Amino acid sequence: AQSVTQLGSHVSVSEGALVLLRCNYSSSVPPYLFWYVQYPNQGLQLLLKYTSAATLVKGINGFEAEFKKSETSFHLTKPSAHMSDAAEYFCAVSEPSASKIIFGSGTRLSIRP
Amino acid sequence: GAGVSQSPSNKVTEKGKDVELRCDPISGHTALYWYRQSLGQGLEFLIYFQGNSAPDKSGLPSDRFSAERTGGSVSTLTIQRTQQEDSAVYLCASSLGGGPAETQYFGPGTRLLVL
Numbered sequence: 001a002q003s004v005t006q007l008g009s010h011v012s013v014s015e016g017a018l019v020l021l022r023c024n025y026s027s028s029v030p031p032y033l034f035w036y037v038q039y040p041n042q043g044l045q046l047l048l049k050y051t052s053a054a055t056l057v058k059g060i061n062g063f064e065a066e067f068k069k070s071e072t073s074f075h076l077t078k079p080s081a082h083m084s085d086a087a088e089y090f091c092a093v094s095e096p097s098a099s100k101i102i103f104g105s106g107t108r109l110s111i112r113p
Numbered sequence: 114g115a116g117v118s119q120s121p122s123n124k125v126t127e128k129g130k131d132v133e134l135r136c137d138p139i140s141g142h143t144a145l146y147w148y149r150q151s152l153g154q155g156l157e158f159l160i161y162f163q164g165n166s167a168p169d170k171s172g173l174p175s176d177r178f179s180a181e182r183t184g185g186s187v188s189t190l191t192i193q194r195t196q197q198e199d200s201a202v203y204l205c206a207s208s209l210g211g212g213p214a215e216t217q218y219f220g221p222g223t224r225l226l227v228l
Binding site: 032036041042043044045046049051090094095096097098099100101102103104105106 | 158168214219
């Protein structure tokens with residue numbers, strides 16, 4: 001069965017610092033992987049997704065993630081945090097035969113001035 | 114174009130009452146999904162529609178929960194005899210074709226509070 005683990009329910013970084021949000025997945029087949037962001041009082045928005053093409057995926061707002069099969073990881077990074085990046089981030093997994101996305105528990109990102 | 118819309122945005126009800134939550138997907142999207150977001154359980158899949166059919170209802174937590182979709186468009190999630198543990202944000206999403214790699218577009222959610 002597919003599952004996602006996000007390490008750290010809350011991450012705090014200084015403005016301008018590197019953002020690293022960790023995600024590990026479990027899947028019996030090559031998965032599709034997603035990062036969604038949820039700003040306060042808003043719905044979820046897709047940041048980026050991996051669908052078996054390039055292992056380094058670039059998304060919106062300067063975020064990127066690298067699919068590492070050997071580590072079963074799909075960590076999200078951004079070189080320089082901005083105050084507007086403060087939000088909840090969800091990693092998610094789907095399998096080719098599945099009709100649904102399984103979400104991780106989320107990581108709340110705070111940005112310190 | 115317009116995104117996914119949901120109504121009402123907030124709903125307060127008394128335990129034991131029935132509630133209906135509505136979702137209007139993006140026009141032309143054949144797939145529609147319902148999720149529930151709560152503090153204790155995170156984001157949980159409830160049900161998936163392809164057209165008017167629901168091939169995956171595996172996430173519905175009990176028989177008090179049901180959903181339908183008509184005209185390949187609007188969907189209604191009904192919760193009968195609401196319980197306090199039903200309090201959550203109910204999110205609807207749609208995608209163009211329903212494939213597992215497709216982007217799902219989410220609505221703003223309906224915040225349900227059962228007193």
